[in-house]
Amino acid sequence: MTLHAIDLSVSRGGVAVLEGLNFSLSPGTALVLRGPNGSGKTTLLRTVAGLQPPLAGRVEGGGEEIAYAAHADGLKAMLSVSENLSFWASVFGTGDIVAALRAFDLEALSDRLAGTLSAGQKRRLGLARLMVTGRAIWVLDEPTVSLDAASVELFAAAVRTHLGQGGSALIATHIDLGLDTELLDVTPFRAVWRASDPDEAFL
Amino acid sequence: MASIWEYANPVKFIRTTDRLLPWLSAAAVVTLLVGLVWGFFFTPDDYRQGSTVKIIYLHVPAALMAINAWLMMLVASLIWIVRRHHVSALGARAAAPVGAVMTVIALVTGALWGQPMWGTWWEWDPRLTSFLILFLFYLGYMALWAAIEDDDTAADLTSILCLVGSVFAILSRYAVNFWNQGLHQGASVMRAGALAGDTEERVSNVFAVPLFVSMAGFALLFIALVFLRTQTEIRARRTRALMARERMG
Amino acid sequence: MIALLTRDLRLGVRAGGGFGLGLAFFLIVTVLVPFSIGPESALLARIAPGILWLGALLACLLSLDRILALDWEDGSLDLLATAPLPMEGIVSIKALAHWITTGLPLVLVAPALGVLLNLPGPGYLWVTASLLLGTPALSVIGTFGAALTVGIKRGGLLLSLLVLPLYVPTLIFGAEVARRGAAGLEVVTPLTMLAGITFGVIALLPFASAAVLRINLR
Numbered sequence: 001m002t003l004h005a006i007d008l009s010v011s012r013g014g015v016a017v018l019e020g021l022n023f024s025l026s027p028g029t030a031l032v033l034r035g036p037n038g039s040g041k042t043t044l045l046r047t048v049a050g051l052q053p054p055l056a057g058r059v060e061g062g063g064e065e066i067a068y069a070a071h072a073d074g075l076k077a078m079l080s081v082s083e084n085l086s087f088w089a090s091v092f093g094t095g096d097i098v099a100a101l102r103a104f105d106l107e108a109l110s111d112r113l114a115g116t117l118s119a120g121q122k123r124r125l126g127l128a129r130l131m132v133t134g135r136a137i138w139v140l141d142e143p144t145v146s147l148d149a150a151s152v153e154l155f156a157a158a159v160r161t162h163l164g165q166g167g168s169a170l171i172a173t174h175i176d177l178g179l180d181t182e183l184l185d186v187t188p189f190r191a192v193w194r195a196s197d198p199d200e201a202f203l
Numbered sequence: 204m205a206s207i208w209e210y211a212n213p214v215k216f217i218r219t220t221d222r223l224l225p226w227l228s229a230a231a232v233v234t235l236l237v238g239l240v241w242g243f244f245f246t247p248d249d250y251r252q253g254s255t256v257k258i259i260y261l262h263v264p265a266a267l268m269a270i271n272a273w274l275m276m277l278v279a280s281l282i283w284i285v286r287r288h289h290v291s292a293l294g295a296r297a298a299a300p301v302g303a304v305m306t307v308i309a310l311v312t313g314a315l316w317g318q319p320m321w322g323t324w325w326e327w328d329p330r331l332t333s334f335l336i337l338f339l340f341y342l343g344y345m346a347l348w349a350a351i352e353d354d355d356t357a358a359d360l361t362s363i364l365c366l367v368g369s370v371f372a373i374l375s376r377y378a379v380n381f382w383n384q385g386l387h388q389g390a391s392v393m394r395a396g397a398l399a400g401d402t403e404e405r406v407s408n409v410f411a412v413p414l415f416v417s418m419a420g421f422a423l424l425f426i427a428l429v430f431l432r433t434q435t436e437i438r439a440r441r442t443r444a445l446m447a448r449e450r451m452g
Numbered sequence: 453m454i455a456l457l458t459r460d461l462r463l464g465v466r467a468g469g470g471f472g473l474g475l476a477f478f479l480i481v482t483v484l485v486p487f488s489i490g491p492e493s494a495l496l497a498r499i500a501p502g503i504l505w506l507g508a509l510l511a512c513l514l515s516l517d518r519i520l521a522l523d524w525e526d527g528s529l530d531l532l533a534t535a536p537l538p539m540e541g542i543v544s545i546k547a548l549a550h551w552i553t554t555g556l557p558l559v560l561v562a563p564a565l566g567v568l569l570n571l572p573g574p575g576y577l578w579v580t581a582s583l584l585l586g587t588p589a590l591s592v593i594g595t596f597g598a599a600l601t602v603g604i605k606r607g608g609l610l611l612s613l614l615v616l617p618l619y620v621p622t623l624i625f626g627a628e629v630a631r632r633g634a635a636g637l638e639v640v641t642p643l644t645m646l647a648g649i650t651f652g653v654i655a656l657l658p659f660a661s662a663a664v665l666r667i668n669l670r
Binding site for chain 3: 336339340342343346347350351356359360363364366367368371374375377378379381382
């Protein structure tokens with residue numbers, strides 16, 4: 001399943017932020033997005049994940065194949081680590097959470113309430129969720145925030161395994177994951193004001 | 204003259220309404236003055252209700268416009284949902300406070316009328332109660348507009364609220380009818396022409412003609428106010444768009 | 453879907469889930485009524501059905517902003533939106549979970565609180581029956597309100613302002629069933645209307661709630 005972005009423009013709060021993006025993501029590869037804060041990486045990822053409609057252009061081959069992870073991990077403080085993970089496993093119709101727990105070194109913590117975890121441990125749990133979705137295309141927004149060096153290595157290994165199994169990943173990050181990835185700097189695609197903007201009629 | 208959708212362009216809308224507004228406003232003032240002066244000073248007192256009956260020239264047109272304003276918002280919301288014309292959404296937003304004020308006028312004049320007639324300022328009569336509920340819907344609708352920063356999101360959400368609210372307003376109307384049968388006289392105005400033989404309830408022509416003039420006056424006033432307020436909303440929106448552009452550099 | 457329901461129920465019952473707050477509120481409102489109205493039992497008996505309905509409605513209102521706001525804050529809602537669940541299903545399950553943790557307990561304690569208000573004999577059956585039939589509508593309509601205000605910080609007051617007018621038909625018919633039942637009158641007509649409203653909103657309103665939620669997630 002190859003993901004294509006075709007002539008994609010994305011907007012935040014009715015204002016175009018990126019435009020004219022073209023890229024493909026084929027199975028077994030990863031694409032890393034670069035760009036300064038506020039350049040529109042998050043907006044682009046939300047659009048690719050289908051959470052918001054593109055301003056122009058289209059995304060093909062995504063849809064039901066995408067697993068999305070953002071700044072917030074969607075964890076419930078009053079559920080244990082394994083309960084949190086099992087919930088997402090059954091939502092996505094997969095059963096096995098052991099492999100995901102092992103990959104992110106969470107086995108010892110599996111009975112702890114998620115609310116008692118440290119920020120880095122929560123992050124690892126949030127990333128472990130990706131593995132139980134059973135989905136091919138990972139769309140990740142700053143996945144390594146609050147991870148220490150060892151955890152980053154765990155994450156990189158998980159991504160490597162995922163790619164090895166024919167998956168793919170679209171990652172916005174500033175850290176070198178030590179993966180053989182392509183880079184896409186979004187800065188040149190920054191939108192300029194023009195007639196196609198949604199507020200054009202008001203100017 | 205291609206189609207009505209041309210006026211969905213804000214610039215074209217402002218240009219057209221700018222030309223219409225002076226005439227509309229003048230027509231509204233003249234019609235209202237004629238209707239109200241005629242009604243208040245040149246109609247006989249009712250044999251039963253005395254001069255109190257004259258409040259009808261404010262009460263009925265205001266009540267009519269209170270409902271029509273909501274209907275206009277409903278149509279404008281549908282147009283926004285289907286065709287996404289910004290002027291339509293802003294028109295709905297502009298009509299809401301006008302409709303709310305009309306509802307208040309209908310409620311207050313109703314209370315003033317009810318006091319000598321029913322011997323009480325407020326009666327939980329189905330019609331009065333329905334208008335009170337309608338007023339609550341207006342409040343909620345305006346509060347939602349005010350609470351959301353992004354204009355398009357606000358337009359989307361308030362449109363859906365308007366649709367859902369309309370269904371619940373009708374449900375409430377039936378519920379309230381069921382709940383209390385009421386003292387209010389029936390909608391006697393419209394039957395005036397249709398049933399000339401009807402004796403007791405019908406509003407005779409002496410009262411009906413100035414009443415219709417007042418209704419026309421209120422309708423013109425409503426249209427003029429909505430045009431004016433829509434212009435304001437468009438300009439406010441333009442300011443926000445320009446400021447957003449500024450920020451983008 | 454089942455997983456989402458189980459999770460929400462589990463969260464509702466665990467500490468900090470707010471379970472029981474609504475019940476406590478219902479109890480307090482019912483206790484405060486005689487303090488403000490006076491202890492005359494004939495008067496209390498007359499207003500008991502209406503007070504129980506109003507108390508249940510307000511207790512229900514109290515917990516509406518928890519339906520979606522918590523999932524919005526921790527990002528679960530974004531993740532659920534990208535999961536293989538239809539948004540209509542998500543909002544329906546959320547409403548169901550809210551009813552099981554809030555509405556159903558209110559229905560169950562209403563007869564006990566009826567004793568405090570000197571509710572007449574036949575009233576117990578009809579207050580319980582009307583609440584059982586009407587509270588699901590309160591949860592579904594409340595979920596619509598919660599979806600409208602989910603993106604607004606401190607939207608609780610706005611949520612009440614939006615939802616209360618929508619509660620009018622349910623309250624009127626529900627309380628009418630309770631009132632007539634307590635007085636030993638015929639209840640079929642309002643009961644049918646109440647059932648119509650409840651099933652109508654369960655069938656149709658999730659579509660509006662889902663549409664609203666999608667807009668807010670954009």
